[in-house]
Amino acid sequence: xxxxxxxxxxxxxxxxxxxxxxxxxxxxxxxxxxxxxxxxxxxxxxxxxxxxxxxxxxxxxxxxxxxxxxxxxxxxxxxxxxxxxxxxxxxxxxxxxxxxxxxxxxxxxxxxxx
Amino acid sequence: xxxxxxxxxxxxxxxxxxxxxxxxxxxxxxxxxxxxxxxxxxxxxxxxxxxxxxxxxxxxxxxxxxxxxxxxxxxxxxxxxxxxxxxxxxxxxxxxxxxxxxxxxxxxxxxxxx
Numbered sequence: 001x002x003x004x005x006x007x008x009x010x011x012x013x014x015x016x017x018x019x020x021x022x023x024x025x026x027x028x029x030x031x032x033x034x035x036x037x038x039x040x041x042x043x044x045x046x047x048x049x050x051x052x053x054x055x056x057x058x059x060x061x062x063x064x065x066x067x068x069x070x071x072x073x074x075x076x077x078x079x080x081x082x083x084x085x086x087x088x089x090x091x092x093x094x095x096x097x098x099x100x101x102x103x104x105x106x107x108x109x110x111x112x113x114x
Numbered sequence: 115x116x117x118x119x120x121x122x123x124x125x126x127x128x129x130x131x132x133x134x135x136x137x138x139x140x141x142x143x144x145x146x147x148x149x150x151x152x153x154x155x156x157x158x159x160x161x162x163x164x165x166x167x168x169x170x171x172x173x174x175x176x177x178x179x180x181x182x183x184x185x186x187x188x189x190x191x192x193x194x195x196x197x198x199x200x201x202x203x204x205x206x207x208x209x210x211x212x213x214x215x216x217x218x219x220x221x222x223x224x225x226x227x228x
Contacts, residue, residue: 033214099211100208105150105157107157
């Protein structure tokens with residue numbers, strides 16, 4: 001089975017722009033979660049989607065949004081980029097919406113905001 | 115709110131020596147506990163998890179962890195370190211009511227010296 005894929009792997013944007021990141025989960029997985037990883041804040045949960053519905057949301061401003069399609073692929077959008085949005089964005093998929101469930105992570109998208 | 119504390123942001127061991135990475139959690143309900151490893155420029159890989167049952171959990175690559183409820187700990191060990199174990203290790207917790215959402219510790223960078 002192919003793993004979680006994320007595109008693009010690297011991205012450079014300018015402050016004020018917006019960006020869309022894509023995540024394709026493992027085949028058959030219906031839950032997709034997004035995390036932000038920075039040296040200062042570590043790994044922080046952004047949101048989780050299951051069956052095209054947002055089920056959980058972390059403590060991030062409204063500039064961060066996401067969606068999930070019927071094939072379980074997910075996109076994350078960040079509008080009005082700030083320098084502090086520079087981070088590694090990780091996507092994870094799992095088969096169920098439940099605590100204790102194994103999550104499988106993609107390689108991440110490295111976003112640099114200049 | 116649940117939280118995870120990893121004692122020691124950097125741990126250095128000699129090849130062949132015992133690896134011990136510490137993790138303590140705080141949770142008002144019995145949590146699910148995980149250890150993930152991250153190699154440079156890669157996503158997270160699940161080493162092992164504890165949900166219920168046996169408190170000593172064996173994972174991949176010779177790692178194991180013991181859930182100690184009385185100490186609220188979930189320390190990761192490996193009897194003999196290998197050079198390839200050099201990476202960053204994250205302890206994480208989730209609970210049944212939070213879907214797949216993971217709360218991560220700050221991470222421990224493991225260095226293995228020849």
